[in-house]
Amino acid sequence: MPSLLEAIERKYGEEETAQLCSSTAEGVTAGLPVAIYVPKKSPRRCIPSLLVLNDLGIDSAGADRSSGRDVLENKCQRVEELDLAQNNLNRWAEVMNILTSMPRLKFANLSFNALSERLSHSSLQDFPHLRNLVLNSTNIEWASVRKLLSHLPNLEELHLSKNEMSSVELENPLTDECIKHNNIKSLHFTGNPITHWREVCKLGEAFPQLQSLVLAHCPLASLDTSAPSSDDPNSSPGSSPGSNYSRTESECEGSEKRGSPHEPFRQLAFINLNHTLLASWDDVDRLGKFPALHSLRILNCPLFEYPQEYTEHERRWLLVARLPNIQTLNGGGVISAEEREDAERAFIRYYMDKPESDRPERYTDLVAIHGKLDPLVSIDLRPESRVKVTITFPQENIAEERSINVYQTVNELKQKLESFAKIPCTKMRLFYVDQDMKTITGPEEMKYPNKQLYSYNISSGDEIIVSSKFEKTTSLK
Numbered sequence: 001m002p003s004l005l006e007a008i009e010r011k012y013g014e015e016e017t018a019q020l021c022s023s024t025a026e027g028v029t030a031g032l033p034v035a036i037y038v039p040k041k042s043p044r045r046c047i048p049s050l051l052v053l054n055d056l057g058i059d060s061a062g063a064d065r066s067s068g069r070d071v072l073e074n075k076c077q078r079v080e081e082l083d084l085a086q087n088n089l090n091r092w093a094e095v096m097n098i099l100t101s102m103p104r105l106k107f108a109n110l111s112f113n114a115l116s117e118r119l120s121h122s123s124l125q126d127f128p129h130l131r132n133l134v135l136n137s138t139n140i141e142w143a144s145v146r147k148l149l150s151h152l153p154n155l156e157e158l159h160l161s162k163n164e165m166s167s168v169e170l171e172n173p174l175t176d177e178c179i180k181h182n183n184i185k186s187l188h189f190t191g192n193p194i195t196h197w198r199e200v201c202k203l204g205e206a207f208p209q210l211q212s213l214v215l216a217h218c219p220l221a222s223l224d225t226s227a228p229s230s231d232d233p234n235s236s237p238g239s240s241p242g243s244n245y246s247r248t249e250s251e252c253e254g255s256e257k258r259g260s261p262h263e264p265f266r267q268l269a270f271i272n273l274n275h276t277l278l279a280s281w282d283d284v285d286r287l288g289k290f291p292a293l294h295s296l297r298i299l300n301c302p303l304f305e306y307p308q309e310y311t312e313h314e315r316r317w318l319l320v321a322r323l324p325n326i327q328t329l330n331g332g333g334v335i336s337a338e339e340r341e342d343a344e345r346a347f348i349r350y351y352m353d354k355p356e357s358d359r360p361e362r363y364t365d366l367v368a369i370h371g372k373l374d375p376l377v378s379i380d381l382r383p384e385s386r387v388k389v390t391i392t393f394p395q396e397n398i399a400e401e402r403s404i405n406v407y408q409t410v411n412e413l414k415q416k417l418e419s420f421a422k423i424p425c426t427k428m429r430l431f432y433v434d435q436d437m438k439t440i441t442g443p444e445e446m447k448y449p450n451k452q453l454y455s456y457n458i459s460s461g462d463e464i465i466v467s468s469k470f471e472k473t474t475s476l477k
Helices: 004-012 066-076 092-100 142-150 197-206 281-287 312-322 337-352 361-370 410-416
Strands: 019-023 034-038 050-052 081-083 107-109 132-134 157-159 186-188 212-214 270-272 295-297 386-393 398-405 428-433 463-468
Touching: 004 066, 281 312, 312 337, 312 361, 337 361, 410 428
Parallel strands: 050 081, 081 107, 107 132, 132 157, 157 186, 186 212, 212 270, 270 295, 386 463
Antiparallel strands: 019 034, 386 398, 428 463
16 A cells, blocks of 8 residues: 555656756847756646645655655645545554645545554644534544644544544543633534533533534434433433423523523634434524524424424424514525514414414514404405306207306316207307497307316306307307
């Protein structure tokens, strides 16, 4: 398996030097040399500031000897972003050798390398320029995470997705106090089997300036810190997550009540809860109390599927009405004042006919804003299904009043009038007479056999004239 140094040389070639050559330019006096810089290495061979070496089987730095270390540092001195995902790195000592050879490094992606080995302090040093570290699917231990954080003072974004982390262990083993890193603003924790919000709160305590948190595909059942976890011996089989939660006035006002779901996340502006197991609207109300939260993603949760399935439109206005501080929802545009008002009014009407015990507290808040609304008038714009019309057959001078279905076709009506006019439907013609327009337009022939009657705007009191195809049309006028 190649080292990093070997992989670089295979991709970019060995180090070559430029040369200075003297020549006499055309038209320039002989004896006056002109220095021309002629690089032997093309721009394609220059190592860029973004170095991507994915899936090459790299297992070491290749800087075991002093000379090798110097060569690697010389090649990588300009590298600011490094992507070594899907290689065979499994020793932290080699990872540290790689990182130390890049003094300007700001971004490092080590995803899908087996870094379960515990990191030792002896191989660590500070990396003041590193801002973004990606450790997805590395099986890294929390002990190694703690040590890394202590040597990354300016880290702003950390990726720990898919590392089988069912708990958060960021406590200092000597003092038993949670470590704090005041510069991390974004944390990606997707796909870890964490089930309880108490554990998530430890992330907020360790990163007090956290602004963005991604918890997609985590089996979180509730945001209630008092809800029993699945392995809690005191939890009852029939209890639902969040059933013991009660909202207090102090929490509604954003108090610093210890144990509240939002307390460790005072700066959190964005959270992604897609594909979690949240199943209660109480959890949406809890999100409404996060003091700085203004952007939310919450899709594909049991909340929208059970006990009833909501349409996309219903889901959106129910969320908008419950979350007054959210400005963008599920990646959409900024929620306008008009959309919010429509959602809040729809929310009031949705709950106004329900028992008072089923109404959320947000209902009371919105009634105080918009007042008690009248229910919307139900207007059915569909045409009447049956109308009374006069059927006349001038040829035999007969007429009859009938109730007909306006959703039947012209051909179906002809079939029903065969016994009335004693004419086969294939030889029958029908004319529609509008009682209000007959003096202006006269009879209108119903030519199309598959056309439904309601499309003629037939209403009670109108007339339908039956005629034989052999009868002259002029006799109807």
